[in-house]
Every structure is written in structure tokens, then in C-alpha cells.
Amino acid sequence: MNYKEAKEKFISTWGSLGTLWGINKAMAQIHALLWVSPEPLSMEDIMEELQISRGNTSMNLRQLMDWGIVFKESKPGERKEYFVSEKDVQELARQVAKERSRREIKPVIKTLREVSAIENDGSKKTKELIKQTKALYDLASNADIMMNKIVNQESNWITKTLMKLIN
Amino acid sequence: MNYKEAKEKFISTWGSLGTLWGINKAMAQIHALLWVSPEPLSMEDIMEELQISRGNTSMNLRQLMDWGIVFKESKPGERKEYFVSEKDVQELARQVAKERSRREIKPVIKTLREVSAIENDGSKKTKELIKQTKALYDLASNADIMMNKIVNQESNWITKTLMKLIN
DNA sequence: ATAAACTTTCAGTAATTACTGAAAGTTTAA
DNA sequence: TTAAACTTTCAGTAATTACTGAAAGTTTAT
DSSP: HHHHHHHHHHHHHHHHHHHHHOHHHHHHHHHHHHTTOOOOEHHHHHHHTTTHHHHHHHHHHHHHTTTTSSEEOOOTTOOOOEEEOOHHHHHHHHHHHHHIIIIHHHHHHHHHHHHSSSSOOHHHHHHHHHHHHHHHHHHHHHHHHHHHHHHSSTTTHHHHHHHHOOO | OOOOHHHHHHHHHHHHHHTTHHHHOOHHHHHHHHHHHHHHHHHHHHHHHHOOHHHHHHHHHHHHHHTTEEEEETTTOOOOOEEEEEEHHHHHHHHHHHHIIIIIIIHHHHHHHOOOOOOOOOHHHHHHHHHHHHHHHHHHHHHHHHHHHHHHHHHHHHHHHHHHHOO
């Protein structure tokens, strides 16, 4: 496997992984491309390398910037904007954890709290609904607290913690 | 919020969460319905409650059974098959972790290992590709090892571990 | 103020993914 | 072995999601 093959394989694998997570392919591929590029890339560069349209590139770059894992960079004396990804894997993990907590876990926790707080009329089905949603609420809350821990710690906390768990 | 509203809210929230994770809506909703049902439900029951077709119900129940979080149950003297979900939240988490590791993390680790193992020709771009895919490989491996820990421990390991992390 | 160089937006369209329902398949009881 | 009761499969279709490209918008240099 030469450089070109390896790079393409990485980009396409990252792209499919994204799909599996509800992140669209283009967004994941742009991230992969920037992740392994030693130099900042322009929109043209990205469009050409991934064979996608200007609009698509623009929209997905914005999303990556919203996630806080890609940044604009301007080269002195050039009008064009260049893009770079966050290169530190720890920081990447922190940002992804933070976004997923905000977008996915927090809203579901809110619903679980509301549902598990309905009045208990003593019927079997009501008791079951309360019991089961309460159990999920506890699990999701713990997961969310853990994610927030990660987000608010120094950047090598993850590795240290994982190591603790593994041993 | 009465019982019916609460149940519907839970089912629809769980459905959207599924979508966000690349699990289809029907699959997540069937799981939610079984999760809060004190009694096993037949295919008819599920079809009627969620207003979905027989084919859809059948295919998604099979997937839930593949994931190991829903089981068939037969009532003595009845031809019809009934379905129940795993009710223990810990066991649910273990099964989900196990499946996600197998389907999502393991394949990506394999690619990252292959890509990060290409020959280093000393060029800047090759060095960057190796360095960055290696960093992701390490992160993904650690995450996967942690998930496997979870899967292979006694069922309340998660809670105990989360508690340790939180304090 | 003008225009060149660039980016963003968004209506229309393409691609993907999920769902339906009827036919085929399977199991069980008699 | 037959047929009733039930489940699965899958081709066709519907719904959703992603992408394109041109027009509108923005920024910068002169």
C-alpha cells in the first residue's frame, strides 16, 4: 500500500464510520483529509481531492467549525481562506464528546426525567413505565456526567483514565 | 402528562435518538415499546401500537434479536409468538457496547492499523499520515479495550466504574 | 465607489434509506 | 397430509437526506 492508496483508504473508512454515526459522509471525509494534511487546504483543494461541489464543501466545513474541530486560517498576502483540523487527538475526542453530550444526551435526559416523573396511579403498566424510564435516566445521567468530566479536564485525562480502567 | 402521553413521548424520543445514532426509527421505537411493556407483545400488538407494517415489524424485530436485546417468548397453548425486551439496563448497555464495538470500532481499528503501517519514505506528508492515523489508532484501541472490559465484567461494573470516575 | 476574488445560501435534483404489502415460506395441530 | 395460523422475504415505492451549481452575498484592494 503506497501513500496515495493509504490516504484514500483512510478517508473512505472515516467517511463510512461517519455515516454509521449519523454524521454525513462528506463531513467525515473532509475531516479525514484535513487530519492527515500537513498543510492547510483551500476550498478548491478539498473540492478537487474529494470531487465534491463548492456548496457541499462550504456547508460541511461550516459544520466542522461548529463542532470545533476545524479552523479557518489565512495565509498572509492571500485572499483565499485555508482550513486546518484540530491535530491533537485528545482535543478532538474532547470536542466530539462535548458536542455529542449537548446534541444527543442532554435532550434525551430531559425527556426521561419528565416521563419518569408522571404520577404513579399504582397500575402495573404505569409502574413499569416509571421504573424503566428511571433506570435509563440514571444510566444516561451517569454517562453524561462522565462525558462532562472528560470535557472539563486537562487534555490527557482521557488516556490516564482509560489506563486506570484497563488495569 | 398522563400515562398515554408519557409513553408516546418516550417512544418518539427514543425513536429520534436512534436516528441520530444510525439506528432506524422503527427499530428504536419497537425497543422502546417493549422496554416499557410489562407483558410480552405479539407482532400484531406492535404493528397496531406503532402503526407500521408487518414486514417492517418483522425485519426490525429480527435486528433487535440480532443485537441481543429482544427475545421471542411463546405462551403455552398459543401459536403466536410474543416478544420481550431485555429489561435490565446494565445488560442492555453491555449488549449495545458489545455490538457497537464489533460493528463500528473493530473495523476502523483494522484500517487504522493498516494505514499507519505503510512504509515511511521520509516525506512530510507520509510522516503526517502515519503520525495522525497512529494517534487515532491508539485512541480507538483504548476505547475498544474499555468497551470489552464492560462487556466481560459482572453487570454492575458500569455503575461502579462510572461512580469511581465521577468522584 | 467599483470590481475582482472569494464564500455562502438554497431551490431543485439525485442518491440513499426505510417501509409496505402481498406472495412465499414455515410450523403446528388434527 | 392438509390446512390454518403465523412469520419472513423482497420488489416496488415512499420518505428522507445529501449534493449540486448558480445566484446572492461578502470582503478587500485600488
